Amino acid sequence: MVLSSEGTGPRVARRPPSLPYHPGQALVELAVIAGFLLLLILALFEFGRAFTAWVQLGNMARAGAQYGSMGAFLSPSDDVDAIEQKMITAAMDELGSDHTIWGEQPVVTVSSILKDPDSKAEPGMGTEAMPECIAIVRVEYEFHPIFPVPGLPDSVRLSRTAQMRVQFRPWYDPTVDPAGGCKDVGP
Numbered sequence: 001m002v003l004s005s006e007g008t009g010p011r012v013a014r015r016p017p018s019l020p021y022h023p024g025q026a027l028v029e030l031a032v033i034a035g036f037l038l039l040l041i042l043a044l045f046e047f048g049r050a051f052t053a054w055v056q057l058g059n060m061a062r063a064g065a066q067y068g069s070m071g072a073f074l075s076p077s078d079d080v081d082a083i084e085q086k087m088i089t090a091a092m093d094e095l096g097s098d099h100t101i102w103g104e105q106p107v108v109t110v111s112s113i114l115k116d117p118d119s120k121a122e123p124g125m126g127t128e129a130m131p132e133c134i135a136i137v138r139v140e141y142e143f144h145p146i147f148p149v150p151g152l153p154d155s156v157r158l159s160r161t162a163q164m165r166v167q168f169r170p171w172y173d174p175t176v177d178p179a180g181g182c183k184d185v186g187p
Contacts, residue, residue: 042147045147046145046146046147049102053102053158057106057158058160060095060106061137064090064094064108064110064139065162068087068166071083091108091137106140108138108139109140114134135165136161137162138160141158142156142157142158143156
């Protein structure tokens, strides 16, 4: 209510004639917007699930590569193949006891402990010049949305790769293996 400027008492504010009132207009507007809001909420939910899976894949790849970079220090008696298997185990252990993301198990691939193609070290350049090796771990996961959308794929492949320089190589003997104990990167 608005008081009259003449002081004669209260008067009711009226809607201007350019904005007519239609009963049920708010309900129709809600019905138009509700579908869009529901679609937006579902999209945010699916994006959150995909982002969580992507972060977990990164953590898995990092854990596997980290074990590969220090695995020989932790288990000096292991050969390269045993360390690579433990890299896969370290990556899977990052998920906890069930080893799944949203009920599905990701695939962990160890590219091997490879000679770094960017390493400038050559045999015979001194004790500090042994070729560097890198541990590479790739993790892949097939993400299936809970609410499939017609026209979009039923699944999306997510993948993360991590690589770290190998810190300690007790198996390296430059007189036996001038490559540094690493496998050469193939073509």
